[in-house]
Amino acid sequence: MDIHNERRLTGVKDGLLWRKMMAFAVPYWRSLAVSLLFALLVAGAAVTQPLLVKSAIDDRINGLMKPMVYVADAASLARLAGDERTQGKPIVLGERTYYRVSQSGETWPEGIYPASISQLDGAYYLQEGRSGESGSAAGGEGYALSKEEIAAFRQQDYSGLIILAMLFVLNVAVTGIFTYWQSVILSNTGQKIIFDMRNVMFSHLSKLQTSYFDRNPVGRLVTRVAHDVEAVNQLYSQVIVNLAKEVLMLVGIASIMLVLNVKLALVSFAVIPLLVLVTFYFKGIIREAQRVSRLMLSRLNSFLAESLSGMTIVQMFTREKQQLDEFVKLNDEHYRAGMRGSVNNSIFNPMIGFVGNLALALVVWYGGHSVLAAGVTFGVVYAFTTYVRQFFQPLTALADRYTQIQTALASAERIFEMLEERPDIVDRENAKEIERPLKGAIRLERAWFAYNKEEWVLKDINISIKPGETVAFVGATGAGKSSIIGLINRFYDIQRGSLMIDGVEVKDYKLDQLRQSVGVIQQDPFVFTGNIYDNIRMNRADLSDEDIRNAARELEMDEFIERLPQGYETPVGERGVKLSSGQQQLLAFLRVYVSDPDILILDEATSHIDTETEETLQRGLLRLSKGKTTLIVAHRLSTIRHADNIIVLDKGRVQEMGDHDTLMRRDGHYRKLYELQNDEGPKEQRGAAARAGGALAATIAK
Ligand SMILES: Nc1ncnc2c1ncn2[C@@H]1O[C@H](COP(=O)(O)OP(=O)(O)OP(=O)(O)O)[C@@H](O)[C@H]1O
Ligand SMILES: [Mg+2]
Structure with missing residues (x-):
C-alpha cells in the first residue's frame, strides 16, 4: 500500500464514512447550527443588496416617472382611501392631490384620473388625463412644472433614498459582521473537532499491540494523525456549512432573477452550460495536479526524513550523489505538478471571467433592448448585472467543494481504518488481580509463536523456571531470544500452547499489573523528551526527586548523572542532550530499579556499558535481583x-538446556559455541568480552 496516495483504497460506503465523521461533529452541533444560521443570514443579505439598488433606481431616482392618479375633490379622495394600488404619500398641489400608483392603464373610480410626468430637454411636464379618456395619461404637451412643484413631487424620493441608503449600509454591516462570526465559529469548531479526533487517535494508538506497530511504519501513522486529520478538517470548517450557503445562494439568486424577469433570467442562464463545461474541464486538471503535488510532497517528506536521519551513513558510503539525484527526481515531479496546477489555474480564472462577462453582455444587450421597448425597468437590468456576477462565485466554489469532499473522504477512510483496528492484547473479562510480589515461577508448555501467520519464530517451547532462578538464553542472532522475552509481559501473545506465571496464564492477568511486575531492560532502550528525573520515574509518580537521587546513589550512578550539564535536570531526548548508548542503558537500569519489579529481564542490557561502570552496576543489581x-x-x-x-x-527451538557444567559435559552446541568464543580468535578480544559482562552475570547468578 502506498501510504502517500490519497486514492480511496477500500470500498467503504460514502454514507457510512459520512456518518462516522459526523459523529465527531455531534458534540458541536450547536456551534455548527449557529454558523449555518449566520451563513444563511449572510446569503440572504447578499442576495437582497441588488434589490435595494434596484428599488433606489426604479422607485426613487426614476420615481418621478411613475404613473400617478390625481383627485380634484375631497369626496373622491375618500373613495381612493384603502385602494391598494396607490403607493407612498399623497402629493398636494393646489386643489389636487396626486398619488403614485403601481400600474398605469388601470380603470379608476369616478373623480379619479391618471396623470404622469415626463422629461423633455431637461424640463419636466405633467400630463393629466380627463374623465372618459381611459387609462393612459401620455400624450400632449402637458404642463411644465416649476422647480418648487418638482421638489414637491420629489419630496418622498429624497426621504426614500435616505432610508434605502441606510438599509444598504445596514445590510453591508450585517453581511460583514455575520461573515466574520460565521467563519470564526466555523474554524474554531473545526479546530475543536480535530483536537478531539487527534486525542482519540493517539489514545487508540497507545492501546494497540506491538504487532500493529511492526506492520505500520511510524511515517504512515504520523501521516494519519497529522495530515489526514487536516484533510478531514476541511470538511468541517469549509464544506458542510459553506455548501449549504452556496446552494442556498444559487437557488435564491436564480429565483429572484426569475421573479424579476423570466425572459431576462433565461437569457442570463444561457451561459451556464458553457460555465459548467469550462469548470469541469479545468478543475479536473487542477484537481489531479494538486493530488500529484501533494503525493510528491508526501514522498519528498519521507525521503527527506530518511535521508536526514541516515545522513551519516550516506556520507560514510559517499552516496550523496545518488541521494541527490533521487531527491531531484521527486522534487522535479512535485515542481511540475505544481506548475501544471498554477498554469491551468491562471487559464481557468480569466476563462470564468470571460464567461461571466459573456453573460453580462447578454443581459445588457437583451435588457437594454427591453428597457428601450419599455418592457423592463432600468433597475431590473442593473440588478441582473449584479446577480449574474454573484451567481458565478458559488457555482465555481461548488467545484472546489467536490474536491475537498473527495480528499476528506479518502483521509477519513484511513483514519477510521486505524480507529477500527481492535487491540488484540487486552484484559480478559474478570482479569485476575496480581498479588505482589509474584513468586516468579515461569512455565512455557508446547508454546508456539509467530509474528506473522504461520511463520513460526518459536516452535514447541517447553521451559520451566523456578522462583528466584536466574536463567540465561543463548543462541545465534535471530534464534528467538528477544521473542521469548516479549511474551513474558505480553507484548505479544503466543498462538498455541501455554505460558504461565505462578500457575496462571499470563493472558488471565490484568495487563497493566503484569507489566508493572515484570521489569525489562531492552536491547536498545528509549529515552523520552524530558529530564533525567522524568525518564527514570516513568509510571512511579509517587517517587520524589529525592527518592530518585537515592536510587541513583545506591546503584552508584549519581556520578554519571551529576556530570551532565544540569545534573538531574538535564533535558534529554529529542530536544535535549543526546546521551550515549551506554548512558541510555544506565538510565534504563535505573528506570527498572526504581520500578521494583518481581521478575527481571535483561536483554543484552549491558552491551554498551564499559567494564568499569558495569562493575559498579553489579553491586546495585545484586540487591535488585x-x-x-x-x-x-x-x-x-x-x-x-x-x-x-x-x-x-536454535531457529526457534530449544536445542539444549542445563547449567554450564552439564552443557559442557554434553559436548553439544553450547560447548562448541563456548569454545569458539574462548579458545579461538585474538586474545585481547576474548579478554575484553569476558571482562565486559562476566562480572555482572556472575554477581546476579550468585
Ligand atoms: N517485530 C517483528 N516482526 C516480525 N518478525 C520479527 C519481529 N521481531 C523479530 N522477528 C523475527 O523473529 C525472529 C527472531 O527474532 P528475535 O529478535 O527473537 O531474535 P534474537 O534471538 O533476539 O536475535 P538477536 O540476538 O539478534 O537479538 C527473527 O527471524 C526475526 O526476523
Ligand atoms: Mg534480541
Missing part, C-alpha cells in the same frame, strides 16, 4: 556461566 526470577539474554557466554539454567535456542 535478590530472590527474583531473572532472565538474561547474552551473546557472550562467559557472562552467563553462573546461571542456574542456560537455554540454548
Whole structure:
C-alpha cells in the first residue's frame, strides 16, 4: 500500500464514512447550527443588496416617472382611501392631490384620473388625463412644472433614498459582521473537532499491540494523525456549512432573477452550460495536479526524513550523489505538478471571467433592448448585472467543494481504518488481580509463536523456571531470544500452547499489573523528551526527586548523572542532550530499579556499558535481583556461566538446556559455541568480552 496516495483504497460506503465523521461533529452541533444560521443570514443579505439598488433606481431616482392618479375633490379622495394600488404619500398641489400608483392603464373610480410626468430637454411636464379618456395619461404637451412643484413631487424620493441608503449600509454591516462570526465559529469548531479526533487517535494508538506497530511504519501513522486529520478538517470548517450557503445562494439568486424577469433570467442562464463545461474541464486538471503535488510532497517528506536521519551513513558510503539525484527526481515531479496546477489555474480564472462577462453582455444587450421597448425597468437590468456576477462565485466554489469532499473522504477512510483496528492484547473479562510480589515461577508448555501467520519464530517451547532462578538464553542472532522475552509481559501473545506465571496464564492477568511486575531492560532502550528525573520515574509518580537521587546513589550512578550539564535536570531526548548508548542503558537500569519489579529481564542490557561502570552496576543489581526470577539474554557466554539454567535456542527451538557444567559435559552446541568464543580468535578480544559482562552475570547468578 502506498501510504502517500490519497486514492480511496477500500470500498467503504460514502454514507457510512459520512456518518462516522459526523459523529465527531455531534458534540458541536450547536456551534455548527449557529454558523449555518449566520451563513444563511449572510446569503440572504447578499442576495437582497441588488434589490435595494434596484428599488433606489426604479422607485426613487426614476420615481418621478411613475404613473400617478390625481383627485380634484375631497369626496373622491375618500373613495381612493384603502385602494391598494396607490403607493407612498399623497402629493398636494393646489386643489389636487396626486398619488403614485403601481400600474398605469388601470380603470379608476369616478373623480379619479391618471396623470404622469415626463422629461423633455431637461424640463419636466405633467400630463393629466380627463374623465372618459381611459387609462393612459401620455400624450400632449402637458404642463411644465416649476422647480418648487418638482421638489414637491420629489419630496418622498429624497426621504426614500435616505432610508434605502441606510438599509444598504445596514445590510453591508450585517453581511460583514455575520461573515466574520460565521467563519470564526466555523474554524474554531473545526479546530475543536480535530483536537478531539487527534486525542482519540493517539489514545487508540497507545492501546494497540506491538504487532500493529511492526506492520505500520511510524511515517504512515504520523501521516494519519497529522495530515489526514487536516484533510478531514476541511470538511468541517469549509464544506458542510459553506455548501449549504452556496446552494442556498444559487437557488435564491436564480429565483429572484426569475421573479424579476423570466425572459431576462433565461437569457442570463444561457451561459451556464458553457460555465459548467469550462469548470469541469479545468478543475479536473487542477484537481489531479494538486493530488500529484501533494503525493510528491508526501514522498519528498519521507525521503527527506530518511535521508536526514541516515545522513551519516550516506556520507560514510559517499552516496550523496545518488541521494541527490533521487531527491531531484521527486522534487522535479512535485515542481511540475505544481506548475501544471498554477498554469491551468491562471487559464481557468480569466476563462470564468470571460464567461461571466459573456453573460453580462447578454443581459445588457437583451435588457437594454427591453428597457428601450419599455418592457423592463432600468433597475431590473442593473440588478441582473449584479446577480449574474454573484451567481458565478458559488457555482465555481461548488467545484472546489467536490474536491475537498473527495480528499476528506479518502483521509477519513484511513483514519477510521486505524480507529477500527481492535487491540488484540487486552484484559480478559474478570482479569485476575496480581498479588505482589509474584513468586516468579515461569512455565512455557508446547508454546508456539509467530509474528506473522504461520511463520513460526518459536516452535514447541517447553521451559520451566523456578522462583528466584536466574536463567540465561543463548543462541545465534535471530534464534528467538528477544521473542521469548516479549511474551513474558505480553507484548505479544503466543498462538498455541501455554505460558504461565505462578500457575496462571499470563493472558488471565490484568495487563497493566503484569507489566508493572515484570521489569525489562531492552536491547536498545528509549529515552523520552524530558529530564533525567522524568525518564527514570516513568509510571512511579509517587517517587520524589529525592527518592530518585537515592536510587541513583545506591546503584552508584549519581556520578554519571551529576556530570551532565544540569545534573538531574538535564533535558534529554529529542530536544535535549543526546546521551550515549551506554548512558541510555544506565538510565534504563535505573528506570527498572526504581520500578521494583518481581521478575527481571535483561536483554543484552549491558552491551554498551564499559567494564568499569558495569562493575559498579553489579553491586546495585545484586540487591535488585535478590530472590527474583531473572532472565538474561547474552551473546557472550562467559557472562552467563553462573546461571542456574542456560537455554540454548536454535531457529526457534530449544536445542539444549542445563547449567554450564552439564552443557559442557554434553559436548553439544553450547560447548562448541563456548569454545569458539574462548579458545579461538585474538586474545585481547576474548579478554575484553569476558571482562565486559562476566562480572555482572556472575554477581546476579550468585
Ligand atoms: N517485530 C517483528 N516482526 C516480525 N518478525 C520479527 C519481529 N521481531 C523479530 N522477528 C523475527 O523473529 C525472529 C527472531 O527474532 P528475535 O529478535 O527473537 O531474535 P534474537 O534471538 O533476539 O536475535 P538477536 O540476538 O539478534 O537479538 C527473527 O527471524 C526475526 O526476523
Ligand atoms: Mg534480541
